[in-house]
Protein backbone atom coordinates (compact mmCIF):
# COMPACT_ATOMS: atom_id res chain seq x y z
CA UNK A 605 0.00 0.00 0.00
CA UNK A 606 1.23 3.44 -0.81
CA UNK A 607 1.50 5.43 2.37
CA UNK A 608 3.05 8.54 0.94
CA UNK A 609 2.74 10.30 -2.35
CA UNK A 610 6.33 9.58 -2.95
CA UNK A 611 7.19 7.44 -5.86
CA UNK A 612 10.31 5.52 -6.47
CA UNK A 613 10.45 4.81 -10.14
CA UNK A 614 13.46 2.60 -10.32
CA UNK A 615 15.62 2.52 -13.37
CA UNK A 616 13.05 2.39 -16.03
CA UNK A 617 13.15 5.18 -18.54
CA UNK A 618 9.91 3.91 -19.97
CA UNK A 619 8.21 3.85 -16.61
CA UNK A 620 9.59 7.25 -15.69
CA UNK A 621 8.44 8.73 -18.96
CA UNK A 622 5.07 7.10 -18.54
CA UNK A 623 4.86 8.45 -15.02
CA UNK A 624 5.73 11.96 -16.06
CA UNK A 625 3.30 11.94 -18.92
CA UNK A 626 0.58 10.46 -16.79
CA UNK A 627 0.86 13.49 -14.54
CA UNK A 628 1.10 15.92 -17.41
CA UNK A 629 -1.93 14.42 -19.11
CA UNK A 630 -3.93 14.56 -15.93
CA UNK A 631 -2.93 18.14 -15.34
CA UNK A 632 -3.93 19.11 -18.82
CA UNK A 633 -7.20 17.26 -18.70
CA UNK A 634 -7.94 18.37 -15.13
CA UNK A 635 -9.47 14.97 -14.64
CA UNK A 636 -8.89 12.12 -12.19
CA UNK A 637 -6.12 9.79 -13.19
CA UNK A 638 -7.00 6.74 -15.13
CA UNK A 639 -3.40 5.73 -15.41
CA UNK A 640 -2.78 2.10 -16.01
CA UNK A 641 0.82 2.32 -14.92
CA UNK A 642 2.43 -0.89 -13.95
CA UNK A 643 3.36 0.68 -10.67
CA UNK A 644 4.13 -1.66 -7.83
CA UNK A 645 3.09 -1.03 -4.30
CA UNK A 646 6.55 -1.31 -2.91
CA UNK A 647 6.48 -5.06 -3.01
CA UNK A 648 6.33 -5.52 -6.74
CA UNK A 649 2.58 -6.01 -6.92
CA UNK A 650 0.51 -4.23 -9.46
CA UNK A 651 -2.18 -1.93 -8.12
CA UNK A 652 -5.59 -3.52 -8.02
CA UNK A 653 -7.14 -0.54 -9.72
CA UNK A 654 -6.37 2.90 -10.98
CA UNK A 655 -7.32 4.20 -7.54
CA UNK A 656 -4.44 2.23 -6.07
CA UNK A 657 -1.98 3.97 -8.34
CA UNK A 658 0.14 6.65 -6.69
CA UNK A 659 -0.86 8.91 -9.54
CA UNK A 660 -4.51 8.38 -8.90
CA UNK A 661 -3.91 9.25 -5.27
CA UNK A 662 -1.84 12.24 -6.19
CA UNK A 663 -4.64 13.64 -8.29
CA UNK A 664 -7.46 12.68 -5.97
CA UNK A 665 -7.33 15.38 -3.33
CA UNK A 666 -8.26 19.05 -3.39
CA UNK A 667 -4.99 20.37 -4.73
CA UNK A 668 -4.42 17.57 -6.91
CA UNK A 669 -5.09 18.82 -10.17
CA UNK A 670 -1.51 20.02 -10.04
CA UNK A 671 0.74 17.90 -7.87
CA UNK A 672 4.32 19.06 -7.60
CA UNK A 673 6.83 16.87 -9.41
CA UNK A 674 10.39 16.34 -8.26
CA UNK A 675 12.07 14.21 -10.88
CA UNK A 676 15.56 13.09 -9.82
CA UNK A 677 17.67 11.56 -12.56
CA UNK A 678 21.15 10.16 -11.95
CA UNK A 679 23.73 9.40 -14.59
CA UNK A 680 24.92 5.87 -15.39
CA UNK A 681 23.66 4.19 -12.23
CA UNK A 682 23.09 0.50 -12.77
CA UNK A 683 20.03 -1.47 -11.78
CA UNK A 684 21.57 -3.17 -8.77
CA UNK A 685 23.49 -0.30 -7.24
CA UNK A 686 21.16 0.98 -4.53
CA UNK A 687 20.02 -0.86 -1.47
CA UNK A 688 16.43 -1.40 -2.47
CA UNK A 689 17.65 -3.28 -5.52
CA UNK A 690 20.16 -5.45 -3.67
CA UNK A 691 23.00 -2.94 -3.77
CA UNK A 692 23.80 -0.25 -1.26
CA UNK A 693 26.04 -1.82 1.35
CA UNK A 694 26.93 -4.63 -1.01
CA UNK A 695 28.18 -1.96 -3.42
CA UNK A 696 30.22 -0.22 -0.77
CA UNK A 697 27.79 2.30 0.71
CA UNK A 698 24.31 2.01 2.19
CA UNK A 699 21.64 4.15 0.51
CA UNK A 700 18.97 4.59 3.21
CA UNK A 701 17.51 7.83 1.87
CA UNK A 702 16.97 6.57 -1.66
CA UNK A 703 15.76 3.26 -0.27
CA UNK A 704 13.14 5.13 1.75
CA UNK A 705 11.39 5.99 -1.50
CA UNK A 706 11.04 2.32 -2.31
CA UNK A 707 9.81 1.63 1.21
CA UNK A 708 7.21 4.39 1.26
CA UNK A 709 6.35 4.52 -2.41
CA UNK A 710 6.42 2.26 -5.40
CA UNK A 711 9.38 0.34 -6.71
CA UNK A 712 9.62 -0.59 -10.36
CA UNK A 713 11.28 -3.84 -11.24
CA UNK A 714 11.48 -3.70 -14.98
CA UNK A 715 14.49 -2.15 -16.66
CA UNK A 716 13.63 -0.63 -20.01
CA UNK A 717 15.94 1.94 -21.38
CA UNK A 718 17.57 3.66 -24.21
CA UNK A 719 21.29 3.03 -24.37
CA UNK A 720 22.92 6.34 -23.54
CA UNK A 721 22.44 9.65 -21.82
CA UNK A 722 21.07 11.62 -24.74
CA UNK A 723 18.50 9.17 -26.08
CA UNK A 724 17.21 8.37 -22.59
CA UNK A 725 16.91 11.99 -21.66
CA UNK A 726 15.22 12.74 -24.96
CA UNK A 727 12.61 10.06 -24.36
CA UNK A 728 12.08 11.25 -20.82
CA UNK A 729 11.48 14.81 -21.99
CA UNK A 730 9.27 13.98 -24.96
CA UNK A 731 7.73 10.56 -24.32
CA UNK A 732 8.89 9.57 -27.79
CA UNK A 733 11.53 7.30 -29.21
CA UNK A 734 14.71 9.33 -29.48
CA UNK A 735 15.27 8.37 -33.09
CA UNK A 736 12.27 10.57 -33.93
CA UNK A 737 13.98 13.57 -32.38
CA UNK A 738 17.48 13.32 -33.80
CA UNK A 739 18.77 12.25 -30.41
CA UNK A 740 19.39 8.54 -30.81
CA UNK A 741 23.04 8.79 -29.68
CA UNK A 742 25.32 11.04 -27.71
CA UNK A 743 26.44 13.79 -30.10
CA UNK A 744 30.12 13.93 -30.87
CA UNK A 745 30.21 17.67 -31.33
CA UNK A 746 31.02 19.84 -34.27
CA UNK A 747 27.57 19.40 -35.75
CA UNK A 748 24.14 20.73 -34.92
CA UNK A 749 23.06 18.62 -32.01
CA UNK A 750 20.30 18.11 -29.57
CA UNK A 751 16.59 17.78 -29.37
CA UNK A 752 14.77 19.00 -32.43
CA UNK A 753 13.29 22.38 -31.67
CA UNK A 754 9.77 21.43 -32.63
CA UNK A 755 9.65 18.63 -30.09
CA UNK A 756 7.42 19.31 -27.10
CA UNK A 757 9.09 18.57 -23.78
CA UNK A 758 7.08 17.79 -20.70
CA UNK A 759 8.13 21.16 -19.30
CA UNK A 760 6.10 22.95 -21.97
CA UNK A 761 2.57 21.71 -21.20
CA UNK A 762 3.32 21.88 -17.49
CA UNK A 763 4.52 25.44 -17.87
CA UNK A 764 1.39 26.29 -19.86
CA UNK A 765 -0.68 24.76 -17.06
CA UNK A 766 0.84 27.13 -14.52
CA UNK A 767 3.78 25.13 -13.23
CA UNK A 768 7.11 26.68 -12.34
CA UNK A 769 9.67 24.59 -14.19
CA UNK A 770 13.39 24.12 -13.62
CA UNK A 771 16.22 21.92 -14.74
CA UNK A 772 19.18 21.73 -12.42
CA UNK A 773 22.02 19.55 -13.65
CA UNK A 774 22.88 17.77 -16.84
CA UNK A 775 20.88 18.42 -20.02
CA UNK A 776 22.66 16.72 -22.94
CA UNK A 777 19.91 17.58 -25.42
CA UNK A 778 21.58 20.46 -27.19
CA UNK A 779 24.32 22.89 -26.26
CA UNK A 780 23.55 25.83 -28.53
CA UNK A 781 21.13 28.69 -28.20
CA UNK A 782 17.70 27.52 -29.25
CA UNK A 783 18.23 24.05 -27.89
CA UNK A 784 19.07 24.71 -24.25
CA UNK A 785 16.58 23.96 -21.46
CA UNK A 786 15.30 27.54 -21.31
CA UNK A 787 14.41 27.14 -25.00
CA UNK A 788 12.54 23.92 -24.29
CA UNK A 789 10.00 24.91 -21.68
CA UNK A 790 12.03 25.42 -18.52
CA UNK A 791 11.70 28.69 -16.65
CA UNK A 792 15.24 28.38 -15.41
CA UNK A 793 18.18 26.07 -15.63
CA UNK A 794 21.63 25.60 -14.21
CA UNK A 795 24.13 22.94 -15.10
CA UNK A 796 26.03 21.42 -17.97
CA UNK A 797 24.65 21.44 -21.48
CA UNK A 798 26.54 18.29 -22.38
CA UNK A 799 28.31 15.63 -20.34
CA UNK A 800 30.77 15.02 -17.53
CA UNK A 801 33.41 13.35 -19.69
CA UNK A 802 34.36 16.85 -20.71
CA UNK A 803 35.42 17.81 -17.20
CA UNK A 804 38.56 15.75 -17.75
CA UNK A 805 39.65 17.44 -20.92
CA UNK A 806 41.40 20.46 -19.46
CA UNK A 807 43.59 18.28 -17.23
CA UNK A 808 44.48 15.82 -19.96
CA UNK A 809 48.11 15.67 -21.20
CA UNK A 810 48.61 17.81 -24.28
CA UNK A 811 45.28 19.58 -24.00
CA UNK A 812 45.17 23.03 -25.55
CA UNK A 813 42.29 25.47 -25.25
CA UNK A 814 43.14 26.66 -28.74
CA UNK A 815 42.12 23.28 -30.08
CA UNK A 816 39.43 22.19 -27.65
CA UNK A 817 37.76 25.06 -25.82
CA UNK A 818 36.99 24.77 -22.13
CA UNK A 819 33.52 23.50 -21.37
CA UNK A 820 31.37 25.61 -19.15
CA UNK A 821 28.75 25.31 -16.48
CA UNK A 822 25.84 27.47 -17.61
CA UNK A 823 22.59 28.93 -16.44
CA UNK A 824 19.65 30.61 -18.10
CA UNK A 825 16.09 31.82 -17.81
CA UNK A 826 13.21 31.49 -20.23
CA UNK A 827 13.21 34.33 -22.72
CA UNK A 828 16.84 35.20 -22.01
CA UNK A 829 20.09 34.02 -23.46
CA UNK A 830 21.90 31.45 -21.31
CA UNK A 831 25.23 32.52 -19.89
CA UNK A 832 28.43 30.65 -19.10
CA UNK A 833 29.63 30.39 -15.52
CA UNK A 834 32.63 28.37 -14.30
CA UNK A 835 34.75 26.03 -16.35
CA UNK A 836 33.49 22.49 -15.99
CA UNK A 837 36.84 21.00 -15.00
CA UNK A 838 37.86 18.23 -12.66
CA UNK A 839 37.53 20.51 -9.63
CA UNK A 840 33.99 21.52 -10.51
CA UNK A 841 33.16 17.94 -11.37
CA UNK A 842 33.67 17.06 -7.71
CA UNK A 843 31.58 20.00 -6.54
CA UNK A 844 28.72 20.38 -8.98
CA UNK A 845 26.24 17.99 -7.40
CA UNK A 846 26.22 20.14 -4.29
CA UNK A 847 24.81 22.94 -6.42
CA UNK A 848 22.46 20.55 -8.22
CA UNK A 849 21.06 19.73 -4.80
CA UNK A 850 20.93 23.25 -3.40
CA UNK A 851 19.13 24.74 -6.37
CA UNK A 852 16.15 22.37 -6.42
CA UNK A 853 15.78 22.89 -2.68
CA UNK A 854 15.79 26.67 -3.13
CA UNK A 855 13.38 26.39 -6.06
CA UNK A 856 10.99 24.29 -4.00
CA UNK A 857 11.18 26.82 -1.19
CA UNK A 858 10.34 29.67 -3.54
CA UNK A 859 7.43 27.90 -5.17
CA UNK A 860 6.02 26.59 -1.90
CA UNK A 861 6.07 30.13 -0.54
CA UNK A 862 4.36 31.40 -3.69
CA UNK A 863 1.82 28.58 -3.68
CA UNK A 864 2.77 27.62 -7.19
CA UNK A 865 3.03 24.02 -8.43
CA UNK A 866 6.45 23.04 -9.67
CA UNK A 867 8.19 20.60 -11.92
CA UNK A 868 11.85 20.16 -11.03
CA UNK A 869 14.16 18.04 -13.12
CA UNK A 870 17.08 17.47 -10.73
CA UNK A 871 19.66 15.87 -12.98
CA UNK A 872 22.57 14.84 -10.75
CA UNK A 873 25.85 14.18 -12.55
CA UNK A 874 26.98 11.27 -10.39
CA UNK A 875 28.10 8.51 -10.78
CA UNK A 876 29.18 9.21 -14.36
CA UNK A 877 32.91 9.10 -14.98
CA UNK A 878 35.29 10.52 -13.91
CA UNK A 879 34.78 8.72 -10.66
CA UNK A 880 35.37 11.67 -8.39
CA UNK A 881 33.32 12.22 -5.24
CA UNK A 882 32.91 15.53 -3.51
CA UNK A 883 35.88 16.13 -1.17
CA UNK A 884 33.50 15.95 1.78
CA UNK A 885 32.78 12.33 0.86
CA UNK A 886 36.25 11.32 -0.26
CA UNK A 887 37.28 8.34 1.85
CA UNK A 888 34.06 8.28 3.81
CA UNK A 889 33.13 4.70 3.05
CA UNK A 890 36.62 3.22 2.93
CA UNK A 891 35.54 1.40 -0.19
CA UNK A 892 36.86 3.65 -2.91
CA UNK A 893 35.72 6.57 -4.96
CA UNK A 894 32.71 4.90 -6.49
CA UNK A 895 31.26 3.92 -3.12
CA UNK A 896 31.99 7.42 -1.80
CA UNK A 897 30.01 8.80 -4.72
CA UNK A 898 27.13 6.49 -3.91
CA UNK A 899 27.13 7.82 -0.36
CA UNK A 900 27.21 11.37 -1.71
CA UNK A 901 24.28 10.67 -4.03
CA UNK A 902 22.22 9.25 -1.19
CA UNK A 903 22.94 12.31 0.90
CA UNK A 904 21.98 14.67 -1.90
CA UNK A 905 18.71 12.87 -2.55
CA UNK A 906 18.07 12.95 1.18
CA UNK A 907 18.48 16.72 1.27
CA UNK A 908 15.85 17.11 -1.43
CA UNK A 909 13.47 14.75 0.37
CA UNK A 910 14.03 16.63 3.62
CA UNK A 911 13.07 19.86 1.86
CA UNK A 912 9.81 18.31 0.62
CA UNK A 913 8.97 17.32 4.18
CA UNK A 914 10.16 20.57 5.75
CA UNK A 915 8.03 22.64 3.37
CA UNK A 916 4.93 20.61 4.18
CA UNK A 917 4.29 19.64 0.58
CA UNK A 918 4.89 15.90 0.76
CA UNK A 919 1.21 15.08 0.37
CA UNK A 920 1.05 16.88 -2.94
CA UNK A 921 4.47 16.08 -4.34
CA UNK A 922 5.41 13.18 -6.55
CA UNK A 923 9.06 12.20 -6.30
CA UNK A 924 10.58 10.03 -8.99
CA UNK A 925 14.11 8.67 -8.79
CA UNK A 926 15.68 6.87 -11.69
CA UNK A 927 18.78 6.56 -13.86
CA UNK A 928 19.24 7.33 -17.51
CA UNK A 929 21.13 4.14 -18.25
CA UNK A 930 23.18 1.45 -16.57
CA UNK A 931 26.76 1.61 -15.52
CA UNK A 932 29.54 2.44 -17.90
CA UNK A 933 32.26 -0.24 -17.89
CA UNK A 934 34.86 2.50 -18.22
CA UNK A 935 33.96 3.69 -14.76
CA UNK A 936 35.91 0.85 -13.19
CA UNK A 937 39.16 2.08 -14.64
CA UNK A 938 39.87 5.35 -12.85
CA UNK A 939 39.85 3.75 -9.42
CA UNK A 940 40.02 0.02 -10.03
CA UNK A 941 37.21 -0.25 -7.50
CA UNK A 942 36.01 -3.79 -7.34
CA UNK A 943 32.57 -2.47 -6.54
CA UNK A 944 31.77 -1.02 -9.88
CA UNK A 945 31.00 -3.59 -12.51
CA UNK A 946 29.32 -6.92 -12.14
CA UNK A 947 27.97 -9.24 -14.79
CA UNK A 948 24.45 -8.38 -13.70
CA UNK A 949 24.97 -4.73 -14.38
CA UNK A 950 26.63 -5.46 -17.64
CA UNK A 951 23.70 -7.54 -18.78
CA UNK A 952 20.87 -5.55 -17.33
CA UNK A 953 20.87 -2.06 -18.63
CA UNK A 954 24.53 -1.42 -19.18
CA UNK A 955 25.65 1.72 -20.93
CA UNK A 956 25.65 1.09 -24.67
CA UNK A 957 23.79 -2.15 -24.13
CA UNK A 958 22.48 -3.70 -27.26
CA UNK A 959 18.81 -4.33 -27.67
CA UNK A 960 19.62 -7.97 -27.03
CA UNK A 961 21.05 -7.06 -23.63
CA UNK A 962 18.32 -4.64 -22.70
CA UNK A 963 15.34 -5.13 -24.95
CA UNK A 964 13.17 -2.10 -25.35
CA UNK A 965 9.49 -2.43 -24.82
CA UNK A 966 7.44 -0.68 -27.49
CA UNK A 967 5.87 2.53 -26.27
CA UNK A 968 2.90 2.23 -28.60
CA UNK A 969 2.26 2.71 -32.24
CA UNK A 970 4.75 5.00 -33.95
CA UNK A 971 3.65 8.60 -34.16
CA UNK A 972 3.31 10.23 -37.54
CA UNK A 973 5.88 12.90 -38.23
CA UNK A 974 4.12 16.20 -37.59
CA UNK A 975 6.42 19.23 -37.36
CA UNK A 976 5.55 21.91 -34.87
CA UNK A 977 3.58 24.72 -36.45
Ligand SMILES: [Ca+2]
Pocket residue numbers: 679680720721876928929
Ligand atom coordinates in the same frame (compact mmCIF):
# COMPACT_ATOMS: atom_id res chain seq x y z
CA1 LIG B 1 24.11 8.41 -18.77
